[in-house]
Amino acid sequence: MEDTLNHDEPGRTPDGAPKKRRRPSAAALGELAPLLGLLLISTLFLVLTEGRIFGPINLRSLTNQELITALVAAGAVFVFGAGAFDMSMSGSLCLTAIIGAKVAMATGSIAAMVVACVAVSLLIGIVKGLLAAYVEVPFFIVTIVIGVFLGALGLLAMGKETVLTISALPRIRDMTPINLGSLASVFLGGLVLFNLTSLGKSCKLVGGNERAARQSGIDVRRTKLLAFLVSALTVSIAAIVILLRTKTASALTGGTVGTDIMVALVLGGMPLSGGPRSRIGAALVGAATITVLNSGLAIMGAGPGVIQGFRGITFIAVVFVASLSYRTRLLPR
Amino acid sequence: MKKAACAIALIATVAGMSAFGQAKYAADGRYPAKTIKIGVETFDPSDGGYMGVQSYLKSLSKGIFNVEFIFSERIDSAEQELQFIENCAAAGAKGIIAYYNVSKGQAVAKAAELKMFYWGTAEEKDIYDQYKANPYFLGSVILGNGDHDGMYGVTKALLAEGKTKFVYANGGADFGITMFVNRRLGFQDAINEAKAKGARITATEVPGFPNEAWFAAQGAALAGDIDAVVSSFGPEVWIQPITAAGKARAVTIGSFGAIGPSTVDLFKGMYASGLFSAIATEPTERFGIAVAMIVNAAEGNAAALKKNGEATREAESLWVITNPQDLAKIVDFELGAGRTAYSKDLTKLVKSIDPSAGNATLLDLIKGFSLETIRAKK
Numbered sequence: 001m002e003d004t005l006n007h008d009e010p011g012r013t014p015d016g017a018p019k020k021r022r023r024p025s026a027a028a029l030g031e032l033a034p035l036l037g038l039l040l041i042s043t044l045f046l047v048l049t050e051g052r053i054f055g056p057i058n059l060r061s062l063t064n065q066e067l068i069t070a071l072v073a074a075g076a077v078f079v080f081g082a083g084a085f086d087m088s089m090s091g092s093l094c095l096t097a098i099i100g101a102k103v104a105m106a107t108g109s110i111a112a113m114v115v116a117c118v119a120v121s122l123l124i125g126i127v128k129g130l131l132a133a134y135v136e137v138p139f140f141i142v143t144i145v146i147g148v149f150l151g152a153l154g155l156l157a158m159g160k161e162t163v164l165t166i167s168a169l170p171r172i173r174d175m176t177p178i179n180l181g182s183l184a185s186v187f188l189g190g191l192v193l194f195n196l197t198s199l200g201k202s203c204k205l206v207g208g209n210e211r212a213a214r215q216s217g218i219d220v221r222r223t224k225l226l227a228f229l230v231s232a233l234t235v236s237i238a239a240i241v242i243l244l245r246t247k248t249a250s251a252l253t254g255g256t257v258g259t260d261i262m263v264a265l266v267l268g269g270m271p272l273s274g275g276p277r278s279r280i281g282a283a284l285v286g287a288a289t290i291t292v293l294n295s296g297l298a299i300m301g302a303g304p305g306v307i308q309g310f311r312g313i314t315f316i317a318v319v320f321v322a323s324l325s326y327r328t329r330l331l332p333r
Numbered sequence: 334m335k336k337a338a339c340a341i342a343l344i345a346t347v348a349g350m351s352a353f354g355q356a357k358y359a360a361d362g363r364y365p366a367k368t369i370k371i372g373v374e375t376f377d378p379s380d381g382g383y384m385g386v387q388s389y390l391k392s393l394s395k396g397i398f399n400v401e402f403i404f405s406e407r408i409d410s411a412e413q414e415l416q417f418i419e420n421c422a423a424a425g426a427k428g429i430i431a432y433y434n435v436s437k438g439q440a441v442a443k444a445a446e447l448k449m450f451y452w453g454t455a456e457e458k459d460i461y462d463q464y465k466a467n468p469y470f471l472g473s474v475i476l477g478n479g480d481h482d483g484m485y486g487v488t489k490a491l492l493a494e495g496k497t498k499f500v501y502a503n504g505g506a507d508f509g510i511t512m513f514v515n516r517r518l519g520f521q522d523a524i525n526e527a528k529a530k531g532a533r534i535t536a537t538e539v540p541g542f543p544n545e546a547w548f549a550a551q552g553a554a555l556a557g558d559i560d561a562v563v564s565s566f567g568p569e570v571w572i573q574p575i576t577a578a579g580k581a582r583a584v585t586i587g588s589f590g591a592i593g594p595s596t597v598d599l600f601k602g603m604y605a606s607g608l609f610s611a612i613a614t615e616p617t618e619r620f621g622i623a624v625a626m627i628v629n630a631a632e633g634n635a636a637a638l639k640k641n642g643e644a645t646r647e648a649e650s651l652w653v654i655t656n657p658q659d660l661a662k663i664v665d666f667e668l669g670a671g672r673t674a675y676s677k678d679l680t681k682l683v684k685s686i687d688p689s690a691g692n693a694t695l696l697d698l699i700k701g702f703s704l705e706t707i708r709a710k711k
Binding site for chain 1: 401420
């Protein structure tokens with residue numbers, strides 16, 4: 001009887017032809033590029049700043065600085081992972097913070113402020129999710145419009161005030177426990193949700209190929225809506241942290257977050273087109289990279305032009321190396 | 334033998350004392366011997382006024398004080414501001430000069446927490462009252478209601494020329510940036526006053542800062558029937574468009590701006606051609622006072638300059654220049670020997686250099702850069 005079992009001979013394909021060897025070094029390098037980039041930058045600035053960058057004062061400030069980008073980026077992983085390109089994160093964060101601040105000023109209550117931030121952010125998330133699920137327009141265009149609209153709402157909410165100062169909030173000298181607590185809970189929750197639940201897997205599949213995901217039985221609309229709700233939750237946490245830390249809100253709150261999270265995700269090794277290569281860790285690694293870079297250059301007294309230039313070079317370098325891992329194996333859509 | 338030993342001891346003592354005195358200065362004659370780092374925070378690093386201040390601070394650090402400045406990037410949120418202050422602390426800075434403030438008292442509290450002296454924000458009375466007794470809060474020389482008064486003065490100058498059809502470039506007023514909100518209020522107050530006296534005035538606003546949309550709005554405004562442009566930021570972006578629109582003889586500009594080596598010829602030419610009528614400009618010398626106060630404070634003598642143990646809150650007006658003669662006087666001061674002499678006088682604020690340094694010295698130096706004082710100089 002002919003042996004019909006497919007016993008692979010090392011070095012040969014099932015039909016006997018010699019196997020082409022994969023280039024493990026390029027692939028592995030690409031996978032590790034974000035982490036290597038972070039380690040390289042950290043080591044470089046450890047030397048250049050004579051250790052000050054990781055001194056006790058600056059470590060606290062590093063967590064402060066990394067936190068907002070990391071929190072919002074963690075939620076954004078779900079959205080970008082599902083293939084939705086959201087350009088309205090800054091507007092969402094700004095409006096959430098402004099409403100939260102107004103509630104805190106009116107009630108003097110931290111609890112009310114927290115509820116307001118969560119409610120406003122979730123409402124924004126629902127609107128975006130429904131638009132992503134039901135509107136057949138390139139979504140990033142929709143989010144650009146949403147971002148402008150949210151900014152306008154924020155200005156309206158500010159009224160004649162230029163800055164909202166919440167005197168009712170106590171000044172928290174050391175935000176480290178709150179920072180670490182919120183960071184840990186968001187990332188642990190995100191890890192479980194994204195990697196171990198059907199929501200996370202659905203996000204990756206929808207981001208990879210929406211049609212195939214739909215045909216596989218995944219409720220694409222529901223997945224997108226839930227992704228935006230998760231993102232909205234992390235935005236609300238970020239807004240609460242900003243208000244606790246700065247006790248202020250203005251039309252410019254969270255102004256650069258939208259760009260920062262995209263840079264963070266790319267530096268963290270996640271393609272903004274989403275899909276199976278999406279990972280929660282990208283948010284943390286990327287945010288840490290930006291933060292160390294900014295902090296190190298600032299400590300060295302680099303001027304704004306130098307900082308921008310250095311950021312650009314680092315971005316290009318990490319993206320190039322990271323792209324080595326998927327450039328040759330990118331499946332056409 | 335005894336006489337020789339005494340002579341040697343005397344010579345050694347005198348030499349030692351001189352060496353000790355000279356050790357306070359760096360080898361190049363700047364003070365102090367050890368470099369002091371100072372953070373400088375701004376909203377917009379490309380703003381003309383800020384660039385003038387930056388240039389002045391750099392000149393101080395080259396000639397008078399052994400200081401190194403850490404200039405911020407664009408800061409437009411409270412988080413970025415606190416982040417910058419933390420970075421300065423990590424870099425070993427001893428003080429912060431706040432050209433801009435967005436998180437209000439939080440910035441002062443953060444600097445104090447990190448044991449850095451904070452110069453600025455005294456124009457915000459509630460913040461000043463809250464922190465005036467804090468040893469790390471130095472206060473500042475305020476410009477009264479400078480933003481409002483400057484734009485008011487510029488607009489009044491144009492109204493005095495008979496201008497009635499205005500375009501106002503409001504900068505960041507629509508974004509809620511305090512400086513631009515106050516400037517717009519100044520413009521509006523001047524216009525409303527004229528209207529209350531029966532003048533028929535029209536005013537169109539061009540919001541935001543130069544970008545594609547802004548230039549489109551600028552073009553639309555210039556296409557209308559106008560005779561004056563009031564700008565809350567530099568006038569440079571208006572000159573060529575006005576000329577290109579063929580309205581160089583009909584339209585006059587008044588604006589905020591900075592007098593410096595790169596702009597003085599421009600302003601002289603514009604005044605001479607009639608294209609320019611008034612400029613409100615911030616005396617950069619008050620930031621020289623900031624540097625001297627921080628150097629003094631870093632050596633433990635902050636209290637010497639305080640009145641009743643409270644942070645400084647002294648007012649001096651900004652310069653509103655409405656004629657070529659005043660412009661010439663200011664230019665002579667800013668770019669000539671006047672500023673150099675003033676800068677050297679700043680060392681009188683450092684108690685380690687001048688034991689008589691006190692609040693009276695500070696007040697003298699503040700008066701020293703007023704427009705009236707400069708006009709009176711020969």
